[in-house]
Amino acid sequence: MRNKKKRRQYAFVIRQLTAREMKRKYARSYLGILWSVLNPLLSMAVLSLIFSRMFQKSIDNFPIYYLTGYILWQMFTGATVSSMTALTDNKQLLLKVKFPMEIFIVTRVYTAVINLIYSMAAYAIMLALFGVKLKGTVLWFPVILAFLVLFSLGMSCILAVGYVFFGDLKHLYTVALTLWMYCSGIFYPAQQLEGFIRTVVFYNPIYVYIRCLRKTVMYGQIPAAGEFVQMALWGGGICLAGWLVFQKNRNRIMERL
Amino acid sequence: MEIEVQDVTMQFKKAKEEVFSLKEAVIQKLKGRRSYELFTALSNVSFCVARGEVVGIIGTNGSGKSTVLKIISGALLPTKGRVLVDRDKVQLLTLGAGFDPELTGKENVYLNGALIGYTKEFLDEKYEEIVRFAQLEGFMEEKVRKYSSGMVSRLGFAVATIRDTPEILILDEVLSVGDMFFREKSEKRIRSMIHGGSTVLMVSHSTSVIRKNCTKAIWIEKGRVQMEGDTDQVCKAYESMAGVKV
Known part of the structure; x- marks a missing residue:
């Protein structure tokens, strides 16, 4: 009974904190939340302008191919980059409030998910506009997303703890993300890669999530068993690792802050 | 003990x-x-x-x-x-935890209230009373960025002390805030919390x-x-x- 009450209170806190993040993000813009919809559209327009002719032969619907990858990538980077500073940003609060620290990381990840949901409005419009015929396989979307959220949550915890001890992590991670993005097959035909880099890309968890989403939305296929296992293992494994890192360092974090 | x-x-x-x-x-x-x-x-x-x-x-x-x-x-x-x-x-009395200048007074009451452990139902019920105590009728839809520092501390105090006195109350420095009139009011409230039978x-x-x-x-x-x-x-x-x- 008491635990149930606590969980409800945590959920209330997360909702309130997320509302704050969203309002703060768009506090000084006229279009506000609309940017969450416009952003992927504009990015898609730019990339399509440059690459859609180039990859005409290998990708038959470049704008959708790109957008599918982009919204997942945005959700992952949005979650991890903002979570990295979640503990240090809320230093004062952490000392005053009785909640577990994870709440602040969950909030940032949740904010990224909300953002993704707005982006999906843009995605839906584009799917209709480009005449993509959806099949029942699209029901896999929430499953894929759930695994990606777990993966992001784990990464976020690890990064947030790391950042408390090493401020440089922020800059290192920016560089790492650039590399990671190019290895995620977001705007080029990953199937055509060969050799070593092909192995890297195909084992990259983010690319697995993106590839599966493309399969289910664009081509009406379901993820292969191997892909499903990969998604589940990466999601569950990283999430568990993040949680362990957190538990192990809980006290040291408070001292360091 | x-x-x-x-x-x-x-x-x-x-x-x-x-x-x-x-x-x-x-x-x-x-x-x-x-x-x-x-x-x-x-x-x-x-x-x-x-x-x-x-x-x-x-x-x-x-x-x-x-x-x-x-x-x-x-x-x-x-x-x-x-x-x-x-x-x-145990309740540690803290003022204005998580206050955000970009949010309105009302939004801050809910955010701050959630952080110090109030449920949504409790806040819905006590909202009017909080506003009245803080003497901020008519300002609640304004962003806190536009408040004076006195107004901010009044709001923080009103939210923090609206609760039923907890069984164990912890105070880091006794709190009295705002101008002369509000100070009297806030000291009175703190004193009634202190002497309300709790530890x-x-x-x-x-x-x-x-x-x-x-x-x-x-x-x-x-x-x-x-x-x-x-x-x-x-x-x-x-x-x-x-x-x-x-």
Whole structure:
């Protein structure tokens, strides 16, 4: 009974904190939340302008191919980059409030998910506009997303703890993300890669999530068993690792802050 | 006993040179010296607080008195020793936790309220009362960025003190905020909380505040309990050490 009450209170806190993040993000813009919809559209327009002719032969619907990858990538980077500073940003609060620290990381990840949901409005419009015929396989979307959220949550915890001890992590991670993005097959035909880099890309968890989403939305296929296992293992494994890192360092974090 | 602090020692590891970057950490590791300096904030502190007692902790700045509160409220884990207390009963009174200037007054009430443990239903029910107490009728839809500092602290105070008095109340410095009129009102409310029958633990460096409110005093200096007992005696001893009447 008491635990149930606590969980409800945590959920209330997360909702309130997320509302704050969203309002703060768009506090000084006229279009506000609309940017969450416009952003992927504009990015898609730019990339399509440059690459859609180039990859005409290998990708038959470049704008959708790109957008599918982009919204997942945005959700992952949005979650991890903002979570990295979640503990240090809320230093004062952490000392005053009785909640577990994870709440602040969950909030940032949740904010990224909300953002993704707005982006999906843009995605839906584009799917209709480009005449993509959806099949029942699209029901896999929430499953894929759930695994990606777990993966992001784990990464976020690890990064947030790391950042408390090493401020440089922020800059290192920016560089790492650039590399990671190019290895995620977001705007080029990953199937055509060969050799070593092909192995890297195909084992990259983010690319697995993106590839599966493309399969289910664009081509009406379901993820292969191997892909499903990969998604589940990466999601569950990283999430568990993040949680362990957190538990192990809980006290040291408070001292360091 | 409502709160039992048993032989609590709190040490902070302080790296001799603050290592905040990876580069420095690697360099230091290679050099084979990552020595820590131990900073002892509290050493072997023990005391008890009985149900219904109002206990004041005094001490100069940096004596470790706020650290005691953080350990009791559960924000820090002690290096050694333990604290026996029912954490669900403890409430640390904090003003304006999480206030955000970009949000409206109303949004801040809900955010701040959620953070200090109010449910949504409770806030819905008490909202009008909070606004009335803070004297901010007609300003609640404005962004807090546009508030005066007095208005902000009034709102923070109103939210923090709207609750039914908890069984164990912890106060870090007694709070009175705002202009003269509001100050009177806020002091009155705090006093009624303190004397509402709950167990109170408060920290202050002002002996007059302790004298006015407490039934027992504890003097902590340099992380050790110097003296414990009758409010007046402890305050006198503290004043004569400090050499000034605070």
